[in-house]
Amino acid sequence: MSPSRWLAIFASLAVLAIGVSACGSSGDSSSGLSGQVAGAGSTAQEAAQEAWVAEFENENSGVTISYDAVGSGGGREQFIAGGVAYAGSDAALEEEEGELGKALERCKPGKLVEVPAYVSPIAVVYNLEGVESLQLDPETLAKIFNQEITSWNDKAIAADNPGVELPDTRITPVNRSDESGTTENFTDYLSKVVPSIWTYEVSGDWPVKGGEAAQGTSGVVEAVSAGDGAIGYADASQAGELGVAKIKVGSRYAEPTAGAAAKVLEESPEAKDLAKSPYMFPYELDRKTESQGTYPIVLVSYLIACTKYDSADEAEIVKGYLEYALSAEGQKVAAENAGSAPLSPALEEKFKPAIEAIG
Amino acid sequence: MELHADTTTNAGQLLAAASGGERRVGDRVFSNLSVGAAVTILALLAGVAFFLLIEALPAVTASSSELPGDQSLIDYIAPLAFGTVLAASIAVLLAVPLAVAVALFISHIAPRRMVLALGYMVDLLAAVPSIVYGLWGIFVLGPAAVGPMEWLEQKLGFLPFFKGPASATGRTMLVAGLVLAVMILPIVSAVAREVFAQTPRRLQEGALALGATRWEMIKMTVLPFGRSSIVSGAMLGLGRALGETMAVTIILSVSGIVTFNLISQANPSTIAANIALNFPESSGLAVNTLIASGLVLFAITLVTNLAARAIISRQNPQ
Numbered sequence: 001m002s003p004s005r006w007l008a009i010f011a012s013l014a015v016l017a018i019g020v021s022a023c024g025s026s027g028d029s030s031s032g033l034s035g036q037v038a039g040a041g042s043t044a045q046e047a048a049q050e051a052w053v054a055e056f057e058n059e060n061s062g063v064t065i066s067y068d069a070v071g072s073g074g075g076r077e078q079f080i081a082g083g084v085a086y087a088g089s090d091a092a093l094e095e096e097e098g099e100l101g102k103a104l105e106r107c108k109p110g111k112l113v114e115v116p117a118y119v120s121p122i123a124v125v126y127n128l129e130g131v132e133s134l135q136l137d138p139e140t141l142a143k144i145f146n147q148e149i150t151s152w153n154d155k156a157i158a159a160d161n162p163g164v165e166l167p168d169t170r171i172t173p174v175n176r177s178d179e180s181g182t183t184e185n186f187t188d189y190l191s192k193v194v195p196s197i198w199t200y201e202v203s204g205d206w207p208v209k210g211g212e213a214a215q216g217t218s219g220v221v222e223a224v225s226a227g228d229g230a231i232g233y234a235d236a237s238q239a240g241e242l243g244v245a246k247i248k249v250g251s252r253y254a255e256p257t258a259g260a261a262a263k264v265l266e267e268s269p270e271a272k273d274l275a276k277s278p279y280m281f282p283y284e285l286d287r288k289t290e291s292q293g294t295y296p297i298v299l300v301s302y303l304i305a306c307t308k309y310d311s312a313d314e315a316e317i318v319k320g321y322l323e324y325a326l327s328a329e330g331q332k333v334a335a336e337n338a339g340s341a342p343l344s345p346a347l348e349e350k351f352k353p354a355i356e357a358i359g
Numbered sequence: 360m361e362l363h364a365d366t367t368t369n370a371g372q373l374l375a376a377a378s379g380g381e382r383r384v385g386d387r388v389f390s391n392l393s394v395g396a397a398v399t400i401l402a403l404l405a406g407v408a409f410f411l412l413i414e415a416l417p418a419v420t421a422s423s424s425e426l427p428g429d430q431s432l433i434d435y436i437a438p439l440a441f442g443t444v445l446a447a448s449i450a451v452l453l454a455v456p457l458a459v460a461v462a463l464f465i466s467h468i469a470p471r472r473m474v475l476a477l478g479y480m481v482d483l484l485a486a487v488p489s490i491v492y493g494l495w496g497i498f499v500l501g502p503a504a505v506g507p508m509e510w511l512e513q514k515l516g517f518l519p520f521f522k523g524p525a526s527a528t529g530r531t532m533l534v535a536g537l538v539l540a541v542m543i544l545p546i547v548s549a550v551a552r553e554v555f556a557q558t559p560r561r562l563q564e565g566a567l568a569l570g571a572t573r574w575e576m577i578k579m580t581v582l583p584f585g586r587s588s589i590v591s592g593a594m595l596g597l598g599r600a601l602g603e604t605m606a607v608t609i610i611l612s613v614s615g616i617v618t619f620n621l622i623s624q625a626n627p628s629t630i631a632a633n634i635a636l637n638f639p640e641s642s643g644l645a646v647n648t649l650i651a652s653g654l655v656l657f658a659i660t661l662v663t664n665l666a667a668r669a670i671i672s673r674q675n676p677q
Contacts (some may be wrong), residue, residue, distance in 0.1 A: 043639065073642035097643070172527045172624060177613050179640035204640055205428065212528060212612045212624040215636060219497075219609070226502050227527030 033320055034062025035313045041067075041075020041088030042301050044181050044235070045118050047338035049088060052325045055333055059324075063317055072181060072301075079304055080106050085318050086305040088118075090181030092274050092282030093304065103304065104276055110308025111277040113358065115351040117325050118301035118334065119265050119341040121256035122186055123236035124245040127224050128152060130167060135160045137248035142190045142197040144231060145173050146208050152229060160248070167229075174223045174232030177213035179204040185299040186233045192287040193296070233297075236261075237339020247297065250290030258341035260295035266344050267291060279307065279354035298341070307357045319358035326351055408657065415651035418644060427637075427645050428615075436652045438617045442532075442627030443656065446607060447600035449536025449621070450543055455593045457540070458547035465548075466555040467577060478552065485545035493609035496538040501529030501610065508533065508622040519619045526624040530612040533621040538606050543596030550592030554585040587671045594667030601660050604631040630656040 039049070046069040053065045070078070072089040079087035080102045093100040093114060104112050124141065126134055131152075136144070140156045143149040149156060153166040176183045183204050190198035200207035214223040217234045224230040224242055236244070236256040246253035254260055267286055274282040287296045303322055309315040324330045331342035343351075423431040465477050505527065512523035558581045566576040582589075613628035613636075628636070630652045638649055 071640035071642075073640055073645075077642045170524065170527065174528075177628075178636040205637075209614045209616050210625040211614065212526065212530065213614060214530070214612060215608055222497060223528050223530060223612070226497075226529065227505075229527055 032062075033060045033313070033317050035311075035317055036064045036066075037086070037314060037317045037321065038084045039065065039067045039075075039086040039088065040070050040078045040084045041304075042072045042090045042118075042181060043069045044090055044120065044299055045069070045088040045301050045338075048118050048325075048334035048340055051333045051337035052321070052330055055330070056321055056324050060317075060320065063320075065317070065321060071179075076103070076304070079103065082106060085309060085314055086303060086322070088301060089304055090184065090299060090301045092271060092302055093280075094274060100274065100276060107306035107308065110306045111279055111357065113277070113305045113307060113322075113354050114275075114280040114282060114302050115322070115326065115354055116265060116281060116283060116300045116343070116347075117303040117322075118299075118338075119261055119343065120299045120301075120339065121236040121258065121261035121295055121341060122182055122233050122297045122299055123239045123256040124231065124233055124247060124297070125221065125224050125239050125242040126231040126245055127228060127242060128167070128169065128231075129228050131164060131243070133164070134243060134245040135248065135253045136245050138190065138193040139197060141245075141247065142194045144171055145175070145190070145211070146198065146200075147173060147210060148197075169229035172227045172230040173208075173211045174220050174227075174230050175206040175208070175211050175213050176217075176220060177206075177215050180216075181299055181301065182217065182233065182235060186297060188285075189287045189297045235299075235339065247295070249294055249296060250292065252292060254293075254295045256295050256297065258335060258339075260293055261298040261341040262344055262347075263291075263294045264289060264296050264298050265300055266347060267294065279357050281351060281354065305358065307359070312359065315359040319355060322355045322358065326355060411650060411654040411657055414647055415654045416647075418647035418651040421644055421647075425644055426648055427641075432648065432651060435648060436630070436655050438615055438627045439630045439633050439652055440655055440659065441617050442613075443601055443629040443631070443659065445619075445627065446532060446535050446539060446611075446629055447597055449532065450539035450600040451593055451597050453536065453540035454544045454547055454596055455589065458544050458592065458596075459551055459589055461544070462548045462551035462555055463577060463581065466552050467573075467581065481545050481548055483545075484541065485549075487542075489542060489603060490605045490609070492538050492542055493606035496534055496606060496610040497530065500538060501531075501534050504529045504531070504534050504537075511622055520621045522620045523622055524624075525622050526612065528612070528624070530610055531622050531624070532611065532626045535607050535611045535626075536621070538610060539600045539603055542603065542606065543599050546599065547589075547592040547596040550595065551585055551588050554588035555581050558584045590670050591667055594663060594670075597663055597667075598660055601656065601663065602631055603629075604635050607632040608635045 049067040053067060056065060057063055067088070072091060075087035076089050076093065076099055078084045080099065093103050095101065124136065128134070136157070137160055140149065140160055143156065150171055151168055152171055153168045158166055181204060183206050184202060187198070187200065187207065188202045191200065191202050206213065212223055212227070212230065214220045217238050220232045220234045221238055221240060221242065224232045244256065246255050264286060265283060267289060268283045269286065271282040271284040274280070283300060285296070285298065285300060289296050303325060305318050305322060309318065326343065326348055328345065328348065334340045335342050418426065418432055423429060426432060426435060428435060461481060465474055469477055505525070508525040508529065508531065511521040512525040515521040516523055562580040562584070563576055566579050571579060607629050611626055611628065611632060612624050613632065614625040615628060616625055617627055618625065634649045634653060638646070641649060
C-alpha cells in the first residue's frame with residue numbers, strides 16, 4: 001500500500017474515533033453516566049464481574065469499570081483503605097481484625113452497603129471407574145476428606161449406595177493447595193453439619209495434611225480427572241465430564257443445581273449482629289437445612305460499597321453497576337458466564353433499597 | 360569491583376601511554392559504564408535484601424498465634440525450606456550425570472556434522488517457558504509416572520523414598536524433581552560442554568598415544584580439566600531449581616509435611632511455590648510471613664552460590 005493510502009486510512013480512523021468519543025461525551029448513551037470506578041476482591045466473582053463490566057460498559061459508553069481479582073481479603077483491605085470504590089468478598093465483613101468497624105468508618109458520612117450478589121454451588125466431583133452415580137451423606141463425606149475412610153468399598157459408602165458395586169480402589173481426596181473461598185465454604189459446611197467428625201477450624205486453607213492438593217479449581221478438576229479413585233470439591237460449573245456426587249440433605253440426596261443453591265440463601269437467616277447499617281445483608285448460611293430442593297454446599301459472595309462517595313458521579317456509577325449486577329438480567333449474565341445461581345426475585349426485591357440508597 | 364575499575368584504568372593508561380597521547384574518550388566511557396553496571400548490580404541486590412528484611416520483620420516479631428496456621432515462623436518455613444532443598448537436590452542428582460554425558464557426547468563423541476544440531480537442540484530446552492514444563496508435567500509425565508511409581512513402591516518400598524502409597528495422579532515430588540531436572544539440564548550441559556571442548560589437544564593426544572582408550576582418555580584428561588565447570592554448572596542449575604516456581608506450583612501436590620517419601624500424594628511444598636499459591640488470597644501479616652519465607656530462599660541460594668565459588672576456587676588455585 002502506498003503511504004497516501006495509509007494516511008487516508010489513518011485519517012478516517014481518527015475521524016471515526018473522534019465521532020465515537022463525541023457521542024460518549026454528548027450524553028448520547030442511555031444513562032449519561034461517565035467516569036471511572038475501580039473494584040477489587042474475590043477471585044470467585046471474577047468471571048461474573050467480567051461479564052457484568054462488559055455488559056454495563058456496553059450500556060454506558062462513558063463508563064470504565066475495572067475489577068481486580070486480588071482475593072477477598074485484599075479486596076476488603078483496599079476498600080477500607082479507600083483504594084477502590086467497591087469490593088467483592090466471599091465472606092461478610094466481620095469484627096475480626098476490626099474490618100467491620102474500619103469499613104463503617106470508611107463510608108462515613110454515608111452508610112455501608114453489603115449485599116450477596118454471587119451464589120455458586122460447590123460440587124463434590126469424583127472419578128471412579130465403573131461407578132456412574134454416587135450418593136454420600138455428610139458424615140461419610142467428612143470421613144472421606146479427613147482420610148478416615150480410605151477405600152471406595154468401605155461399608156459407610158456402600159450403605160449410601162445400595163445396589164452400586166464399589167471397587168476396592170484407594171480413595172484419593174483432592175483439595176485446593178491455594179487459599180480459597182471454595183475451601184472455606186466446603187469446610188464450613190462440614191464443620192456445621194458434622195461437627196463431631198470435622199473438628200478443624202474453618203478457613204480458606206485446607207486443614208487436613210496428607211491429601212492430594214492442587215492449584216485452583218482447574219487444578220482440582222485436572223487432578224480428579226487424572227487419578228482413578230480421586231474425589232474433590234470444585235465450583236459446580238467447572239465439573240465438566242466428572243461424576244458429581246449427590247449429597248444427603250434431610251432424607252433425600254440433592255444435586256448441586258443453581259436452583260437448589262439459590263434456595264439455601266433464601267431460607268437462611270440474616271446474621272443480624274454483623275449488620276451495622278440498614279443496607280447490610282450478611283447471611284448465616286443454613287448449612288444444616290433439611291428442606292427439600294436445597295443444596296447447602298454453596299459459596300455466597302458479597303458486593304461491598306458505600307452509600308456516599310467523594311463525587312456524585314462515582315456514586316451514580318457504583319449505584320448503576322450494583323443495580324445491574326443484582327438485576328434479573330445481571331444475574332442471568334453471571335449464570336451464563338460463571339455458572340452461578342441467580343438470586344430469586346424475592347431476594348432481588350429485598351436488596352433493592354440498599355442499592356437505591358447509594359448516591 | 361574496585362579491582363576491576365583499577366585494572367581497566369591501568370589498561371587504559373597503558374594504552375594511552377603506548378599510543379603516546381591522552382586517554383581516549385572511548386576508554387573513559389567504557390570504564391565508567393562498566394563501573395556503573397557493577398555498582399547497579401550491587402545496589403539492586405542490596406535493595407532486594409533490604410526490602411525482604413524490612414517486610415519480613417513484622418512476621419519475625421509477631422507471636423505465633425497471629426501467623427497463618429497458628430504456628431511459629433520457624434515451624435511454618437522449615438517444611439518449605441526442606442521441600443525446596445529436596446526438590447532441587449533430586450533435580451541436580453538426576454540432571455548432572457545426564458548433562459555431563461550429553462556434554463561429553465557433543466564435545467567428544469558425536470560426529471562433527473551432528474554437533475551443531477545437537478547443541479542447538481539442548482539449548483532449545485532452555486527456551487521452553489517453565490509454565491509449559493509445568494503443564495507437560497501435570498498432563499503427560501505425571502499420569503505416565505503412576506505405573507512406574509507403583510512398581511517402585513512394590514519393589515523398593517523398603518526404602519524411605521519409595522514407601523508409598525503411590526499417588527494415583529502422579530503429582531509427586533519425584534515427578535516435580537524430574538521436570539526440574541529437564542529444566543536445568545541445558546544450563547548444566549552448556550557450561551560443561553564449553554569447557555570440555557577446550558581440553559588441551561596435547562593432553563588428549565598424549566593420553567591416546569600412551570595407549571588409553573577413548574573412555575580412559577576422557578577420564579584422565581577431559582573430566583579432570585572440566586571438573587570445576589561441572590561443579591559451577593551444577594550450582595547454576597541448583598540455583599534455578601531452588602527458585603523455580605510455576606512448574607512446581609502446578610505439578611506438586613503439597614501438604615505442608617516433612618517426608619522423604621517421594622512417590623505419595625503428600626509432599627512438602629517449596630518456598631517459591633508456596634508464595635505463588637498463597638499470595639493471591641493473603642493480606643496483612645500473612646504477606647509478611649510469605650516474604651519472610653522468601654528471605655530464607657534468598658539466604659539458601661546465597662549460601663549455595665558461595666559454596667560453589669568456594670569449591671571452584673579450591674580446585675583452581677590461581
